[in-house]
Amino acid sequence: MKIAVISYSLTGNNDALAACIAKELSAEQIKISTRKSMNNGAIMLDMLFGRTPRSQPGPEIMDKFDLILFFGPIWMGQVASPLRAYLQYLKKSPKRYGFLSISGGADGDNPKLRGELLKRAGAAPVLLLDQHIADLLPTDQKPERKDTSAYTITPAEAERLTNKAVEVIRNTF
Numbered sequence: 530m531k532i533a534v535i536s537y538s539l540t541g542n543n544d545a546l547a548a549c550i551a552k553e554l555s556a557e558q559i560k561i562s563t564r565k566s567m568n569n570g571a572i573m574l575d576m577l578f579g580r581t582p583r584s585q586p587g588p589e590i591m592d593k594f595d596l597i598l599f600f601g602p603i604w605m606g607q608v609a610s611p612l613r614a615y616l617q618y619l620k621k622s623p624k625r626y627g628f629l630s631i632s633g634g635a636d637g638d639n640p641k642l643r644g645e646l647l648k649r650a651g652a653a654p655v656l657l658l659d660q661h662i663a664d665l666l667p668t669d670q671k672p673e674r675k676d677t678s679a680y681t682i683t684p685a686e687a688e689r690l691t692n693k694a695v696e697v698i699r700n701t702f
């Protein structure tokens with residue numbers, strides 16, 4: 530089975546996690562970048578108006594794989610907008626996919642993810658794993674959004690998150 534790890538990351542966390550997992554699975558990692566740089570204003574507009582930013586490489590890159598594992602941040606409860614074109618492509622060219630994220634988690638789970646993925650890709654993900662930065666921080670005080678959004682995972686944390694994710698992936702396939 531040929532697996533592609535397709536990652537988008539604004540501040541590095543999801544690319545780092547994707548890189549560790551790709552290595553563990555001996556899968557190819559494809560990093561997505563946007564034509565225009567993303568900032569909080571652009572994120573807000575994408576999320577409010579459902580915009581799909583132009584990203585590269587084109588989604589046809591997925592054609593040669595049997596399984597796609599997407600990695601990316603959660604923004605305002607939704608999958609990061611640069612991944613939208615790839616999810617939408619699966620609607621006309623269906624294949625099995627999973628979505629994994631290291632998101633902030635300051636407000637708890639992101640309950641709308643599964644429904645959004647189903648709507649955009651035309652099929653539910655075979656695997657959905659949303660791990661949280663909030664769970665990595667000290668437990669003596671409740672982390673706020675500003676703490677989780679500014680946090681960069683360490684290599685040791687990336688390894689721990691990878692171990693958990695690889696266990697879930699191996700139990701699924």
Ligand SMILES: Cc1cc2nc3c(=O)[nH]c(=O)nc-3n(C[C@H](O)[C@H](O)[C@H](O)COP(=O)(O)O)c2cc1C
Pocket residue numbers: 537538539540541542543544569572601602603604605606607631632633634635636639662677678679680
């Ligand atoms: C504008 C913005 C909105 C965010 N909204 C959420 C959210 O709704 N839920 C969540 O769990 N994390 C949220 N986060 C936190 C990111 O998902 C988290 O920082 C993630 O690790 C960033 O990934 P990256 O380093 O790969 O870009 C948000 C971050 C930003 C910048």
